[in-house]
Amino acid sequence: MKAKTFIDQVVVQVRSGRGGDGSMSFRREALVEFGGPDGGDGGRGGDVVFKASEHVNSLLSLYYDPKCFAQDGGPGQSQKMFGKRGKDLVIPVPLGTEVYDEDTGLLVADITEPGQAVIVAKGGAGGFGNVHFKSSVNQAPTEHTPGGEPEERRLRLELKTIADAGFLGFPNAGKSSLLTVLSSATPKIASYPFTTLNPMVGTVVYDDWAKIALADVPGIIEGAARGVGLGLAFLKHLERSKVLVYVLDMAGTDGREPWRDYEILKKEIDEYSVELAERPMLVVANKMDVEASRENFERFVRETGVRPIPVSCSTREGLDEFKTALREVVKPKTKFHHAHAERALDLSEMPDTTGEEIPAEALKFATFLKLEKPKAKSHPSRGNIH
Numbered sequence: 001m002k003a004k005t006f007i008d009q010v011v012v013q014v015r016s017g018r019g020g021d022g023s024m025s026f027r028r029e030a031l032v033e034f035g036g037p038d039g040g041d042g043g044r045g046g047d048v049v050f051k052a053s054e055h056v057n058s059l060l061s062l063y064y065d066p067k068c069f070a071q072d073g074g075p076g077q078s079q080k081m082f083g084k085r086g087k088d089l090v091i092p093v094p095l096g097t098e099v100y101d102e103d104t105g106l107l108v109a110d111i112t113e114p115g116q117a118v119i120v121a122k123g124g125a126g127g128f129g130n131v132h133f134k135s136s137v138n139q140a141p142t143e144h145t146p147g148g149e150p151e152e153r154r155l156r157l158e159l160k161t162i163a164d165a166g167f168l169g170f171p172n173a174g175k176s177s178l179l180t181v182l183s184s185a186t187p188k189i190a191s192y193p194f195t196t197l198n199p200m201v202g203t204v205v206y207d208d209w210a211k212i213a214l215a216d217v218p219g220i221i222e223g224a225a226r227g228v229g230l231g232l233a234f235l236k237h238l239e240r241s242k243v244l245v246y247v248l249d250m251a252g253t254d255g256r257e258p259w260r261d262y263e264i265l266k267k268e269i270d271e272y273s274v275e276l277a278e279r280p281m282l283v284v285a286n287k288m289d290v291e292a293s294r295e296n297f298e299r300f301v302r303e304t305g306v307r308p309i310p311v312s313c314s315t316r317e318g319l320d321e322f323k324t325a326l327r328e329v330v331k332p333k334t335k336f337h338h339a340h341a342e343r344a345l346d347l348s349e350m351p352d353t354t355g356e357e358i359p360a361e362a363l364k365f366a367t368f369l370k371l372e373k374p375k376a377k378s379h380p381s382r383g384n385i386h
């Protein structure tokens with residue numbers, strides 16, 4: 001059995017279903033003298049489809065089972081019966097999956113929207129039964145066509161997590177704990193390093209239904225940019241995050257020094273990508289419930305000149321402040337925002353236009369005053385006759 005590691009890239013073989021063959025058959029029935037051809041068409045082969053799912057967060061299942069074969073179509077039958085359609089193979093993949101053709105290297109699909117479905121191998125068409133070949137000069141055709149060939153290709157799937165903000169920190173800093181207390185996501189939390197092997201996304205929901213997606217990624221260690229530990233391969237999961245959130249263990253567990261941790265993290269990111277290093281960022285001091293944290297916090301400010309947002313996942317202090325700060329940098333849109341932004345007009349400013357042609361400045365109120373069209377009345381038992 002393959003060992004479970006950090007999987008965000010897999011190569012799979014996809015094959016659609018072959019089309020069913022058309023049938024060659026003649027109608028044979030008592031008292032029907034020249035029954036004629038009655039061979040039906042073959043069924044279409046199934047497609048292989050990748051479908052974005054919010055309930056899947058890794059490519060692990062494809063890593064263990066990389067052969068994705070859809071069902072073949074059934075052959076046509078006598079009595080003009082169609083063959084059975086082959087079942088599509090629909091594979092749920094996480095949001096943020098990029099699909100490349102392994103042989104040509106071309107991007108086949110970028111799966112970014114929930115519910116988005118992409119056919120990556122189209123099923124073969126069903127063959128024609130001999131009933132199609134009847135003509136005035138050939139009343140007993142024996143021609144029939146085979147089903148269409150399946151499509152087969154090798155694809156490389158790469159996951160780049162999509163989130164508004166991504167956590168960045170050393171192992172055990174409490175990134176997964178923070179995601180747990182802020183969202184309904186349930187990542188694994190434990191006191192050993194590298195608990196998180198696959199990025200996970202959780203959603204922070206605000207009182208007015210604004211939402212921010214937060215990604216928890218594996219911990220970074222010194223030298224990661226050179227490939228130490230899990231390396232920085234997983235940092236590509238932060239490439240699609242607008243904001244980086246540095247999570248620091250302010251308690252300095254196991255003799256760590258948070259100010260040094262911060263400098264190392266920044267250095268690793270600088271070495272990884274200048275573009276990522278320039279993203280807006282927040283710094284969070286976690287584990288503030290631990291005695292040593294207060295002192296460390298003051299020293300951190302002195303050493304780095306940065307004042308982090310103090311939080312504790314254990315006592316839940318500081319979470320609201322963090323959520324507010326996060327909102328200010330991410331600036332999520334809300335339904336309320338959409339519906340009411342244009343309506344924030346002061347009605348007292350509206351010019352009086354009674355009896356006149358409507359002046360241009362009054363037109364900006366036009367959408368505001370649009371009346372709902374009254375619904376036509378109908379009587380259910382009278383079939384809409386008035």
Ligand SMILES: Nc1nc2c(ncn2[C@@H]2O[C@H](COP(=O)(O)OP(=O)(O)OP(=O)(O)O)[C@@H](O)[C@H]2O)c(=O)[nH]1
Pocket residue numbers: 169170171172173174175176177178188189190191192193194195196197217218219220286287288289290311312313314315
């Ligand atoms: N006292 C205290 N302990 C905490 C706090 N937050 C997290 N911890 C503990 O710190 C340890 C690590 O927490 P995780 O959330 O798994 O850390 P992580 O950053 O996700 O670690 P990796 O996945 O290994 O990178 C666990 O034993 C947590 O219980 C906190 O606010 N206070």
Ligand SMILES: [Mg+2]
Pocket residue numbers: 175176177187188189195196216
């Ligand atoms: Mg974790």
